[in-house]
Amino acid sequence: MKSQPRSIHGDPRAQTPGSGASWCNRLQRRRLAGPALGENLRNGGASTLCVHAGTMEDATTGAVGTPIFQNSTFVLGSESYQAVEQGFARDRFLYSRYGNPNQWAVQEKLAALEGAESSLVFSSGMAAIAATVLALLEPGGHLLTSTDLYGGSYNFFQEELANMGRSVSFVDPRKLKGMEAAIRPNTELIFVELLSNPLLKVADLPALAALASRHRLRLVVDATFVSPIGCRPLEHGADLVVHSASKYLNGHSDLIAGAAIGSRKLVDRIWQRMLVFGSSLDPHACFLLERGLKTLALRMEAHHRNAFQVASFLQTHPKVRRVLFPGLESHPDFALAKGLLSRVGGMITFEIDGTDEQALALVQALKLPTEATSLGGVESLVSLPFNTSHAAFTAAQREAMGIRPGCVRLSVGIEDPADLIGDLNQALESALASHSELA
Ligand SMILES: Cc1ncc(COP(=O)(O)O)c(C=O)c1O
DSSP: OOOOOOOBTBOTTTOOTTSSOHHHHHHSOSSOOSOOOOGGGTTOOHHHHHHHTTOOOOTTTOOSSOOOOOOSBOOOOHHHHHHHHHTOGGGSOSBTTTOOHHHHHHHHHHHHHHTOSEEEEESSHHHHHHHHHHHHSOTTOEEEEESSOOHHHHHIIIIITGGGTOEEEEEOTTOHHHHHHHOOTTEEEEEEESBOTTTOOBOOHHHHHHHHHHTTOEEEEEOTTTHHHHOOGGGGTOSEEEEETTTTTTOSSOOOOEEEEEOHHHHHHHHHHHHHHTOBOOHHHHHHHHHHHTTHHHHHHHHHHHHHHHHHHHHHOTTEEEEEOTTSTTSTTHHHHHHHOSOOOSEEEEEESSOHHHHHHHHHHOSSSEEOSOOOSSSOEEEOGGGTTTTTSOHHHHHHHTOOTTEEEEEOOSSOHHHHHHHHHHHHHHHHHHHHHHO
16 A cells, blocks of 8 residues: 655645645745745845745744755655656755755745745755756857956856857957947857955946846846955846855755855756756755855854954055955045945955065965865955966966965954954964064
8 A cells, every 4th residue: 555645744636725834835936036035035135035035934843944854765655746747856856966955044034035926946056057057058159258267167168168169268358349249140048246356356237137138138146255245246137146155045054055146037947958968956954055145144254344444454564465345445446346246245355565476475474264166154264366266377377367475365354353363463473573584
């Protein structure tokens, strides 16, 4: 005899309105716009959305917070078969590569935070970028992107797209005439990073969105360095936002994840790519991401405040040649950042008055920030473009990009700013003094 389906919601196929499993029932919909937030949350502030949006309320146990659904598959029934047949399998729990309650919970939170209809989480930021670009760029299509890109995105566009029948041009997105001149009849997509790495140049989203709309192109924005607390790119005309959720969204340097967020129609297209690439996010990682997101607004406030203080200190230090932080008036894009970003975030790039080797000595003299790649965690991390993100380039190439010797990238954490400043001060004094004695 076949066993009865067991579910903490009762029979998942029953769909009884008002049965208590309202979260599930709301999501068992056919191409409805999401996120399925309660009325009281629609106009909620960022912290309220961080804490509450998407949380699955489990009527059976009354558990506070979304339980972990560490299962690969779900009981099938006539409604599941109908969903597959009629093309709304994304709205049913069938198999965890297709969808899982933990994915749905965190996806709803992200969609709410970005002010979007829909979202998808992935096994990494690169998985999100690959699925998004391949879903929105047809074979034969042309991608217009930036000269300032995260290395993984650059490698994917430069090395892989041609093998997949797509072409790409790299242009400085701040030179709008150059961008426009690079548009071809087969251009379909513009992809930019909101804050570039490592120089923290700000993309002029309204201008890029206007350009995209004039030429009927789609605009995808990688907002990893800013998070939805700093800017919601969809409100400035972007069609889709992608994130490396491994950074600020999760915020604790303990998982790798990605997200793509936008209209239900586009996200559905990306979902199909995610299915065939198998890049969905494991339920336990979703749980960690959902937990991390609950403090996103609080953390971003602290990152921003600390970074401002650290950048202001660095700017006055005699051994520092240049500080790049878009929250400082000295940053070339300060005015643009002021109009676009409500919080700049915690990334600072600075140049010491010295060589890359001296910068390495400085980093190794720091006691608080950890010498590690990545960013956006509660702990400060520090790295050097010359031996990490831009190691593949010659010194002359780096110089041409604006990355001069002595360049340091600092992801400011949420430690006490006085401790960070004290540590930077001692490292600048000791490392640079001892180096000049040796020289
Ligand atoms: C701006 C940006 N986008 C995308 C990625 C890729 O994300 P992940 O490492 O989660 O695949 C990174 C990673 O450093 C990044 O900095």
